[in-house]
Amino acid sequence: MVSENVIISVNNLVVKFKVRNRLLTAIRNISLDLYKGEVLAIVGESGSGKSVLTKTFTGMLESNGFISNGSILYRGQELTNLKSNKDWESIRGSKIATIFQDPMTSLDPIKTIGSQIVDVIVKHQQLSKTEAKAMALNYMKEVGISDVERRFDEYPFQYSGGMRQRIVIAIALACKPDVLICDEPTTALDVTIQAQILALLKRLQKEYQFTTIFITHDLGVVASIADKVAVMYAGQIIEYATVEELFYDPKHPYTWSLLSSLPQLADEKSGLLFSIPGAPPSLYASIQGDAFAPRSHFAMKIDFTEEPPIFNVSKTHWAKTWLLHPDAPKVDKPEIIQDLHHKISQKMLSKERENA
Structure with a gap:
């Protein structure tokens, strides 16, 4: 029986990919428990399977990838039974959210920053657009954006890389997730901005009490942010x-x-x-x-x-x-x-x- 403190329980997970008529086994019989409120760092070289593992938690494997064996329980719900995007709607974002390495892959370049946060709040918190805007401005302040009234109507290209990553974090917060997956969110940033983003994530994790999975190859980052470490x-x-x-x-x-x-x-x-x-x-x-x-x-x-x-x-x-x-x-x-x-x-x- 899974403890009530376990948010995600993985058991004997195997993930394969079909590549040019061959099968590649990316995840080989992984079992892992993620506990409520903890920060778990997953470390290892590129290609070790870090991102593939966490993509199975949100149904975001590439089209040629599939789970061939094993179980993933999220608060008792079997995630391997979810197949379509519609099936995943109640989990992806609202329960388990992801911050990716490159914020531009998460932001729509032709929509204003503010409208993108508002859309997420309306969808996941069922608020009116007026209420959502007030909340969006608050989230922007929370992640360290200054002059939010003006910057609310700007586009992603008008933000620096570090500021865009702050907005992606704000969008993740707007989903009010139970679990936040941070997939190398500071790799593309310079050292100073990297330290600021890590400090921000640490503060928000304590404030909002979400459970965090932090994917990285940098053990220095692990030492500063994690409670537990899984080496892959x-x-x-x-x-x-x-x-x-x-x-x-x-x-x-x-x-x-x-x-x-x-x-x-x-x-x-x-x-x-x-x-x-x-x-x-x-x-x-x-x-x-x-x-x-x-x-x-x-x-x-x-x-x-x-x-x-x-x-x-x-x-x-x-x-x-x-x-x-x-x-x-x-x-x-x-x-x-x-x-x-x-x-x-x-x-x-x-x-x-x-x-x-």
Whole structure:
């Protein structure tokens, strides 16, 4: 039985795509529970399946994609039974909303900013246009837009990238969602604006108490915004933990590699970053053993033949790696990520002194 605190429960989900008469398996038997009020970050390299996974929560898979197995329960409702756009109307936007990487894909270029927010409020909150306009202006203020009366009648091209992303966030808020999916919403923005958008999302999440899924490949973002982290590789979640557990006690060699490539750990003399050797496996073929084994310095014989099961580290932390088997040889995580918090703190302190 699913706990009442679980908003979304995924069980043995498999997602495939038909590509030129071949089948690509993008999601491979994922099970995951999303808890009320938490911020879950989903991290991994491009192509690991992060966005595909969350698209199944809103019925937004591309036309050649389909769920071939598994269950997705949203507050007890089976989402895999929903097929048409009409079926999804009661969920998409109003219950589970998404903020995408490029705000221009979400905004209509020939409609004013204000009218786009008003339309959403009228649809999802059943208010009159006059009431909706007053609310839209308030949402614009909430997300940090100044001079809202004037900017209400402007078009998307008159806004900067950061301001457009704020408007997309305002539109998502206007839907009053239960779950907000943020699909790399800061990637296309410069560092300063990125920090502002992250701070805004953190504030709004506390204020409106929605549950958040944050998709990113940036572990620095994860540290600043998330409660829990799911690390994805080749269509699977290979490690799941609280943020503290992931940064202080990571267990999967792939997680070790991701942490080793943090910009804060770049070599001081050369400026070089650690890079993961090799490339992810083809998802057209069936994968034997641990998908990361061919790229791992810590792979054992069994990693190439048998898929590792889930090994529990704590009530909130598990990983799929044979290194956690009681009979596995003891292996320490790479030196570069030992005492990670202290190393990053020292680097930040050093930078502050340089800039002082």
